[in-house]
Amino acid sequence: MNSTFSISRFGLLIRKHLIEEYKLQLMSLLAFMGGLFVIFFLIHVFNGMTALSHDFIGNLYIVIFIVASSLYGGASYSSFRSKEQTMSYLLIPSTRLEKFIFEYVIRVLLFIVLTPIMYWLVANLELAFVSALYEKLDYTYQSIRLLPDLRSLHLPVHGIDLMSLIILIFFNIAFLGATHFMKHPMIKTLFSVAILWMFFVALIMFSAYLFDISRYSPIQDFQLTLMPTEFNWRQFFLRSLTVINLILIPICYLKLKEKEV
Amino acid sequence: MIEIQNLNFGYKNKELLFDHLSLQLQPGSITGLLGKNGAGKTTLLKLISGLIYPKGGNVKVGGHKPQERKASFLSDLYFVPEEFALPSISIKNHVKANSPFYHSFDHVLLDRLLNEFELSVENIIDKMSYGQKKKYLISFSLATKCRLLILDEPTNGLDIPSKDTFRKVLAGSLDDDQLVLISTHQVKDVENLIDTILILDHGKVIFHKNLFDISTQFYFGQAMKLDDEVIYSETSPNGFSVIKPQINGNSPVNIELLFNAISKGTRLIENE
Incomplete structure (x- = not known):
């Protein structure tokens, strides 16, 4: 049997997860859908029971997706929240790579696939519910698109790649935090990210002050190019986000590898 | 099956618990x-099962490095x-x-x-x-x-x-x-x-023996009085629980008495 990755062992991990966690997963799913339903209903109530625009539904989806992905991703490696569970998790006879891929699939990929379907389903259900309840208000059922209309976010034409990378960053940071911190990983991850963010902002501001960038006027013949004149910010962000994502994933794996009890 | 050679291990900000510990256990x-x-x-058990990693030395279990x-x-x-x-x-x-x-x-x-x-x-x-x-x-x-x-x-x-x-x-x-x-x-x-x-005592193996060997070398029993042959004794309701050199065959080993004797530094057998 392969010592790095075996499909049959991976299958056993899925089977174990389904048998042991199905109740919790089902309850989480219902809680998420119930929460969404309540949010939609409250928005309808505060909106005077009028129809919500596709743009609004699309934008709300992005907000809900980011919040939910941070929460769900932050709950990865639930076994690491206690010493006893960590022991039993680390001793499951499967390789680190299998455990890592399994957790990533369950926590990240499955969420990315399932969330739009659940969102669409609940939005429609709630709309049908409201329509049935307030028929006298001449409220008619409208179908809601499966995916949010990215054009409504005023992104560049192919904004989906940038959005996907940003979403993946949220997931990967939450995932890394869950791998690293034993207790309250979500709060600690947010705090760490905030500290790092402030540190880099302070570093940039200090550097700008130190080198007096505002008075920078290069001599034509000896031009030190800090920034190209035709700088493609979109390309820059795309590449940076890709690199950050590519770095975060192996760090998550290494954290699992180093895990001790 | 378990081979430990020169194992060093200590928890963070604490002195070494195991300092060049060596040990072999057979199936x-x-x-x-x-x-x-x-x-x-428990620390030794965790090292053997790969739940914690040694700071130095080698731990092998059935040919595997547990930390892998x-x-x-x-x-x-x-x-x-x-x-x-x-x-x-x-x-x-x-x-x-x-x-x-x-x-x-x-x-x-x-x-x-x-x-x-x-x-x-x-x-x-x-x-x-x-x-x-x-x-x-x-x-x-x-x-x-x-x-x-x-x-x-x-x-x-x-x-x-x-x-x-x-x-x-x-x-x-x-x-x-x-x-x-x-x-x-x-x-x-x-x-x-x-x-x-x-x-184990303070991270060192102070005694490692087969019970049969112990029973053939030492007698574990009760005595009313202590004599020169007694290697270790403890008071008991019936007088004294004693460890003496074995004379005839073997006798059941009183593990608690043996443990107390070893823990209190009584030198029974030359150990590793």
């Missing part, structure tokens, strides 16, 4: 790992910790979810052991008492047929009849190629069960 034995609180028993946590290594090791976490499902489902990871899992043996411990496969683990959970884990561990079984304080939480059943099922369920490592404070509970004693 086909039930070894009692004894020691006072803080002697390093390879699937083939983990499927041949079962660790029953003192404190454990089990999911809130029935025994039947827990077996269904976990047994396929162990290639030699013996379902017939598991049924027999559960029966001996008066447990039903329909029991919901979360609703069972600590002792019942432990009995289930012991049964599961034996049914895995792993070559290395590690039991950390297995008799904690067991009632008196269950302790007896534990000794019976453990002795009757093992194969010749298995090694059982039992860490315990309750030396009386593992008497007549273990065949090798390993005593």
